Amino acid sequence: MYKCDVNKMANKINTFAQFGDAGHGGVTRYSLSEEAIMARDEFVKRMEAIGAVIECDDLANMYATIPGSDPEAKRIVMGSHCDSVRNGGNYDGILGVMGAMEVLETIVEQEIPHKHPMTAMIFTNEEGSEFPPCMMCSGTMCHDYMPERFRGNFEFNKMMASESIWNPGVTFGEKLSTFKYKGDIANRMSPEKYKALFELHIEQGPILEDAGKDVGVVTCVLGQMIYRVKFYGQAAHAGTFPMKKRKDAFFAASGALRYLHEEIDKLGHEDLVYTTGEVVIRPCVNTVIPDFFDFSIDVRHENPEVLDQVRNILLSLDGKEWDGCPCEVVLGWNRDTVYFNEELVGYVRESVEELEIPYMDINSGAGHDAQYVSYMIPTTMIFVVSKDGLSHTELEFSTPEQCTNGASVMLNAVLKADKA
Amino acid sequence: MYKCDVNKMANKINTFAQFGDAGHGGVTRYSLSEEAIMARDEFVKRMEAIGAVIECDDLANMYATIPGSDPEAKRIVMGSHCDSVRNGGNYDGILGVMGAMEVLETIVEQEIPHKHPMTAMIFTNEEGSEFPPCMMCSGTMCHDYMPERFRGNFEFNKMMASESIWNPGVTFGEKLSTFKYKGDIANRMSPEKYKALFELHIEQGPILEDAGKDVGVVTCVLGQMIYRVKFYGQAAHAGTFPMKKRKDAFFAASGALRYLHEEIDKLGHEDLVYTTGEVVIRPCVNTVIPDFFDFSIDVRHENPEVLDQVRNILLSLDGKEWDGCPCEVVLGWNRDTVYFNEELVGYVRESVEELEIPYMDINSGAGHDAQYVSYMIPTTMIFVVSKDGLSHTELEFSTPEQCTNGASVMLNAVLKADKA
Numbered sequence: 001m002y003k004c005d006v007n008k009m010a011n012k013i014n015t016f017a018q019f020g021d022a023g024h025g026g027v028t029r030y031s032l033s034e035e036a037i038m039a040r041d042e043f044v045k046r047m048e049a050i051g052a053v054i055e056c057d058d059l060a061n062m063y064a065t066i067p068g069s070d071p072e073a074k075r076i077v078m079g080s081h082c083d084s085v086r087n088g089g090n091y092d093g094i095l096g097v098m099g100a101m102e103v104l105e106t107i108v109e110q111e112i113p114h115k116h117p118m119t120a121m122i123f124t125n126e127e128g129s130e131f132p133p134c135m136m137c138s139g140t141m142c143h144d145y146m147p148e149r150f151r152g153n154f155e156f157n158k159m160m161a162s163e164s165i166w167n168p169g170v171t172f173g174e175k176l177s178t179f180k181y182k183g184d185i186a187n188r189m190s191p192e193k194y195k196a197l198f199e200l201h202i203e204q205g206p207i208l209e210d211a212g213k214d215v216g217v218v219t220c221v222l223g224q225m226i227y228r229v230k231f232y233g234q235a236a237h238a239g240t241f242p243m244k245k246r247k248d249a250f251f252a253a254s255g256a257l258r259y260l261h262e263e264i265d266k267l268g269h270e271d272l273v274y275t276t277g278e279v280v281i282r283p284c285v286n287t288v289i290p291d292f293f294d295f296s297i298d299v300r301h302e303n304p305e306v307l308d309q310v311r312n313i314l315l316s317l318d319g320k321e322w323d324g325c326p327c328e329v330v331l332g333w334n335r336d337t338v339y340f341n342e343e344l345v346g347y348v349r350e351s352v353e354e355l356e357i358p359y360m361d362i363n364s365g366a367g368h369d370a371q372y373v374s375y376m377i378p379t380t381m382i383f384v385v386s387k388d389g390l391s392h393t394e395l396e397f398s399t400p401e402q403c404t405n406g407a408s409v410m411l412n413a414v415l416k417a418d419k420a
Numbered sequence: 421m422y423k424c425d426v427n428k429m430a431n432k433i434n435t436f437a438q439f440g441d442a443g444h445g446g447v448t449r450y451s452l453s454e455e456a457i458m459a460r461d462e463f464v465k466r467m468e469a470i471g472a473v474i475e476c477d478d479l480a481n482m483y484a485t486i487p488g489s490d491p492e493a494k495r496i497v498m499g500s501h502c503d504s505v506r507n508g509g510n511y512d513g514i515l516g517v518m519g520a521m522e523v524l525e526t527i528v529e530q531e532i533p534h535k536h537p538m539t540a541m542i543f544t545n546e547e548g549s550e551f552p553p554c555m556m557c558s559g560t561m562c563h564d565y566m567p568e569r570f571r572g573n574f575e576f577n578k579m580m581a582s583e584s585i586w587n588p589g590v591t592f593g594e595k596l597s598t599f600k601y602k603g604d605i606a607n608r609m610s611p612e613k614y615k616a617l618f619e620l621h622i623e624q625g626p627i628l629e630d631a632g633k634d635v636g637v638v639t640c641v642l643g644q645m646i647y648r649v650k651f652y653g654q655a656a657h658a659g660t661f662p663m664k665k666r667k668d669a670f671f672a673a674s675g676a677l678r679y680l681h682e683e684i685d686k687l688g689h690e691d692l693v694y695t696t697g698e699v700v701i702r703p704c705v706n707t708v709i710p711d712f713f714d715f716s717i718d719v720r721h722e723n724p725e726v727l728d729q730v731r732n733i734l735l736s737l738d739g740k741e742w743d744g745c746p747c748e749v750v751l752g753w754n755r756d757t758v759y760f761n762e763e764l765v766g767y768v769r770e771s772v773e774e775l776e777i778p779y780m781d782i783n784s785g786a787g788h789d790a791q792y793v794s795y796m797i798p799t800t801m802i803f804v805v806s807k808d809g810l811s812h813t814e815l816e817f818s819t820p821e822q823c824t825n826g827a828s829v830m831l832n833a834v835l836k837a838d839k840a
Contacts, residue, residue, distance in 0.1 A: 277705050
């Protein structure tokens with residue numbers, strides 16, 4: 001068994017945490033930002049130091065490749081993203097990039113024999129923090145390999161026209177066109193050139209920690225649906241309009257939200273998660289009764305029948321009135337459960353067992369670039385335990401040892417795939 | 421009895437509705453905007469046409485004055501504001517300006533004898549739509565006459581530093597300094613120069629309409645308090661964090677909102693109004709559990725004991741946990757009920773009776789510039805019925821006849837004050 005080095009991993013964690021350091025323990029590092037360039041510059045510096053060749057594709061996805069013994073063999077690629085959410089942590093995404101670098105460095109330093117070229121990779125704009133949607137560039141790259149019903153979500157022109165959330169009028173395509181690491185479409189990952197993808201990532205949930213495990217062998221990415229639940233009220237003056245006559249969209253939504261929790265919880269599925277994270281209220285003035293309130297609901301489960309049960313509860317609200325306000329339920333996003341490649345999952349499981357690291361099988365509630373790549377080439381993921389299950393917050397944490405364990409599992413799994 | 425002219429009033433309504441016309445029946449006319457300048461230019465044009473002298477003070481409050489028979493007599497002033505909320509209507513504020521103009525025009529055209537100089541007035545930034553707070557310039561002008569406990573709200577330097585909601589970094593003072601109608605502090609309204617103020621305004625509620633009345637004789641402005649109710653949760657990933665472990669600030673707030681409605685409604689005060697119109701949610705991302713949710717609650721009633729009952733319910737939440745999220749209740753704003761000058765209220769009541777217009781006594785749930793002026797000189801208000809009680813929306817409407825009735829009541833009341 002080969003092992004990665006905890007000191008080198010700790011050095012990477014500390015270094016990359018500086019790029020976009022928000023001053024209180026985490027980072028804000030949007031895709032295509034100055035901070036993202038700093039992280040990518042560091043990636044180039046470290047990969048060139050071990051003799052890797054750097055390539056970029058037209059979506060600014062980056063590839064650092066070391067040769068294998070067979071110049072004709074397809075590449076085995078490891079990667080994740082280096083962009084973060086606003087006030088995000090130092091592990092989500094970047095761990096998979098650091099882990100991939102660590103694996104290549106270990107292979108070069110320990111002169112580990114391997115047949116296939118090995119690539120460390122950065123995906124552009126996984127979070128979609130400034131330019132939605134998330135997983136934009138893996139989705140666009142894998143567009144032609146996706147089931148037809150999802151393709152519309154990731155058409156190239158639509159992605160290029162994606163507008164900045166912070167600077168309306170500025171598009172992703174405009175910002176990409178002058179980005180330092182924009183390259184050639186010929187460099188995109190393809191089944192002709194690439195054999196398999198491994199993505200190392202933090203779990204972003206508390207399941208491994210609660211079970212006392214360091215590593216998760218990921219078997220699938222959960223099916224997900226996002227709806228918007230909208231309520232239409234009547235604006236009127238806070239000081240003059242009698243309570244009895246009001247149609248208050250916020251009040252209506254609060255009742256519907258409590259109802260949804262009750263009904264969904266009655267289904268009794270312990271592993272079901274649903275989240276109402278985004279809210280729009282209009283006009284949002286303290287002296288005016290709200291005439292519009294809209295919340296998102298994100299629902300995830302492996303079993304499509306469970307998702308259907310929740311969908312039925314949601315759709316039962318559509319067209320109904322709550323506290324005098326008509327309700328409308330609109331689908332925003334929908335994807336099936338994606339199962340990872342069984343052979344690759346097996347290599348990961350063998351590696352973690354051989355390394356005697358405490359592990360368990362797990363599914364991914366979060367979406368990842370790997371799920372789209374899995375439509376194109378054999379793909380799998382490895383999870384590292386998250387402290388308190390926290391992610392998308394500055395409190396995100398995994399120890400250098402845990403991160404290194406994840407990288408060591410990836411190193412050995414990649415070498416098994418190399419021999420296959 | 422004298423009467424104003426419905427055709428001239430209709431002409432004013434149609435003319436002023438153009439300045440800031442949002443294209444679907446209402447206006448967006450922020451204070452100090454180009455649209456506000458257009459409205460003020462029209463005011464100047466029409467007032468100069470009847471020989472009025474235009475003055476502006478350092479807060480850009482504007483005064484158009486015609487002389488009376490006694491050059492030593494104090495002025496009687498009528499006025500309101502010409503700024504609107506976003507997508508507001510064609511009556512809130514501007515009706516009081518149009519009514520004041522109509523009164524002066526009628527006095528000049530009909531050569532109605534009067535002793536006191538008569539002034540039509542525009543207050544700057546009543547709505548506080550771009551630069552909070554509302555009633556900024558009447559409040560600042562009347563600062564020294566206010567009860568000490570409110571003075572801090574309207575200190576000149578604080579008001580000048582008020583930041584734009586839309587362009588952070590731009591202050592009210594900066595925008596005012598280059599505003600076309602900024603004038604001299606010597607021109608401010610004062611008890612030495614002004615005898616009384618009348619403000620004509622739409623009711624902004626449905627009480628007059630429901631009672632079949634055209635005009636309201638306003639006796640007071642209701643006491644008001646605004647609190648913020650805040651909930652602190654824990655951000656975590658939508659797809660990975662089990663439901664049982666969540667601290668969802670939006671879910672917590674929804675429960676507290678339903679509870680507040682239940683408890684406040686149990687008090688059984690029919691004429692109590694409370695509104696939760698403004699919401700802050702963080703991070704407001706559909707894949708992240710909200711870690712912060714904050715809503716405003718605006719409560720109004722004439723009786724301070726009723727306000728205290730509601731305050732007690734609100735404060736009972738402070739420090740408690742809702743669905744795992746600690747709650748904090750913070751006072752934002754507070755004012756006593758302001759009673760208008762009894763003599764002036766009497767002149768209004770006599771006038772509406774003599775004109776045989778259906779009327780009733782009413783209090784004002786909304787705040788108005790008149791409430792601050794009442795700390796400085798005798799003041800009162802006249803309400804015109806609002807269709808469906810709607811205001812702060814483009815659906816705001818009163819007929820030209822109803823508006824003219826309001827102006828005629830003001831004309832006769834002003835002439836009674838002139839003789840007193």
